[in-house]
Amino acid sequence: MLDIGEAQRKILEEIPVLGSERIHILEALGRVLAQDVEAIRDVPPADNSAMDGYCCKAQDIQHASVETPIRLRMIGESPAGKPFQGTVGPGEAVRVMTGGLIPNGADTVIMVEFTERTGEDLICLQAPGVGAHIRRTGEDVRAGEVVLAVGDIVRPPEVGMLATLGHAYVHVYQRPVVAILSTGDELVDLDEPFSPGKVVCSNSYSLAAQVYECGAIPLSLGIATDDHEHQRSRISDGLRADVLVTSGGVSVGNYDLVKDTLAQLGMQLKFWKVNMKPGKPLVFGTIAKKPVFGLPGNPTSAMISFEQFVRPALLKMMGHKNLWRPLVEAVLEEDLKIASDRVHLVRCKLSEKEGTIMARPTGTQSSGALRSMILADGLMILPPERVPFRAGNTVKVQVLHGGMPLVPLSPYDHESF
Ligand code: AMP
Numbered sequence: 001m002l003d004i005g006e007a008q009r010k011i012l013e014e015i016p017v018l019g020s021e022r023i024h025i026l027e028a029l030g031r032v033l034a035q036d037v038e039a040i041r042d043v044p045p046a047d048n049s050a051m052d053g054y055c056c057k058a059q060d061i062q063h064a065s066v067e068t069p070i071r072l073r074m075i076g077e078s079p080a081g082k083p084f085q086g087t088v089g090p091g092e093a094v095r096v097m098t099g100g101l102i103p104n105g106a107d108t109v110i111m112v113e114f115t116e117r118t119g120e121d122l123i124c125l126q127a128p129g130v131g132a133h134i135r136r137t138g139e140d141v142r143a144g145e146v147v148l149a150v151g152d153i154v155r156p157p158e159v160g161m162l163a164t165l166g167h168a169y170v171h172v173y174q175r176p177v178v179a180i181l182s183t184g185d186e187l188v189d190l191d192e193p194f195s196p197g198k199v200v201c202s203n204s205y206s207l208a209a210q211v212y213e214c215g216a217i218p219l220s221l222g223i224a225t226d227d228h229e230h231q232r233s234r235i236s237d238g239l240r241a242d243v244l245v246t247s248g249g250v251s252v253g254n255y256d257l258v259k260d261t262l263a264q265l266g267m268q269l270k271f272w273k274v275n276m277k278p279g280k281p282l283v284f285g286t287i288a289k290k291p292v293f294g295l296p297g298n299p300t301s302a303m304i305s306f307e308q309f310v311r312p313a314l315l316k317m318m319g320h321k322n323l324w325r326p327l328v329e330a331v332l333e334e335d336l337k338i339a340s341d342r343v344h345l346v347r348c349k350l351s352e353k354e355g356t357i358m359a360r361p362t363g364t365q366s367s368g369a370l371r372s373m374i375l376a377d378g379l380m381i382l383p384p385e386r387v388p389f390r391a392g393n394t395v396k397v398q399v400l401h402g403g404m405p406l407v408p409l410s411p412y413d414h415e416s417f
């Protein structure tokens with residue numbers, strides 16, 4: 001049986017990176033750049049003031065202080081957007097506002113706070129050096145420089161930079177459409193009558209939410225019964241998507257038909273079963289080069305398998321460079337009862353104690369118990385050769401949610417925040 005890492009490698013070998021599309025910069029939030037972005041101009045485009053104050057020649061006021069004030073003559077102003085047209089000569093000053101251009105002849109800005117006004121004159125009480133409070137041409141970005149590169153994720157600062165450089169549109173990798181089919185005679189959808197013995201088909205929704213969360217587009221194929229004909233027709237519908245994900249019917253029960261249905265549709269099976277718990281019966285293959293994932297039906301098994309295998313594949317398709325959730329080391333808070341048969345992925349809560357990340361399981365680890373996923377900050381990754389796991393042992397935890405600080409802050413840091 002493959003281990004998790006081997007299975008991930010086999011999957012990623014089959015996964016293409018999608019083509020690009022040109023979209024509005026605001027729509028591009030969370031997407032990955034498919035082209036480098038080169039600056040067409042300097043930012044800032046000209047020297048300007050970082051402060052509200054006065055610009056003048058630094059030499060004129062080099063001996064200014066509260067005890068020895070120096071008087072300059074005001075000759076105009078340079079507010080942001082309306083540059084002063086003249087030249088600043090010896091003994092002269094121009095009022096400048098933040099973002100206002102530095103006029104010819106001036107080489108420093110004295111902040112308002114260190115000046116006084118008497119009529120047309122300016123009294124300087126401080127000696128800022130040459131270049132003080134001046135934002136230089138191109139100090140943020142130089143014309144011709146590659147500011148954003150292929151593979152960069154568009155976050156709010158990237159959106160701002162694209163706008164600064166005058167781009168309304170940007171090339172990003174496409175998002176895959178992911179068809180999701182739930183299988184099982186017992187399943188009912190939300191608009192169907194429920195009775196004991198039936199199971200509400202939650203996987204269609206949790207898996208679609210996972211697809212959304214990683215930035216791809218879910219396409220629901222609804223529910224198929226445990227019947228080859230019904231499954232074939234639903235899956236055929238789904239083959240217009242970029243990726244097919246099924247849930248249920250991949251184990252060794254009498255009604256686990258999905259693997260055979262996929263074979264009937266021409267799937268090239270790459271592997272079946274991964275050495276993990278939950279999630280062992282995973283099927284992976286391709287139909288006409290499209291990746292097909294047969295996830296187990298138990299709600300947490302399906303979600304955890306998605307995390308380990310489908311998410312990295314979708315991220316690769318969308319051009320992401322980092323396909324993996326962060327791993328942290330944590331100290332176990334309690335002994336664990338773990339069989340040494342497979343790699344166990346145990347849902348856990350993380351906390352911080354005196355600078356150390358602590359981990360404890362979120363109660364029942366039944367593969368049907370979604371509650372344990374809700375409570376989980378991450379998954380402990382427990383290899384069989386390290387069983388038994390005792391309180392105080394260090395374990396690796398795959399962090400599923402952003403809330404947990406990777407470098408824990410001390411209580412002092414929290415207070416000073
Ligand atoms: P299976 O993998 O088909 O053997 O299903 C394993 C367990 O997961 C069974 O208890 C199913 O009822 C349950 N299950 C399968 N598919 C779904 C689904 N789409 N939503 C919720 N539970 C499911």
Ligand code: MG
Nearest residue numbers: 184248249297
């Ligand atoms: Mg089933």
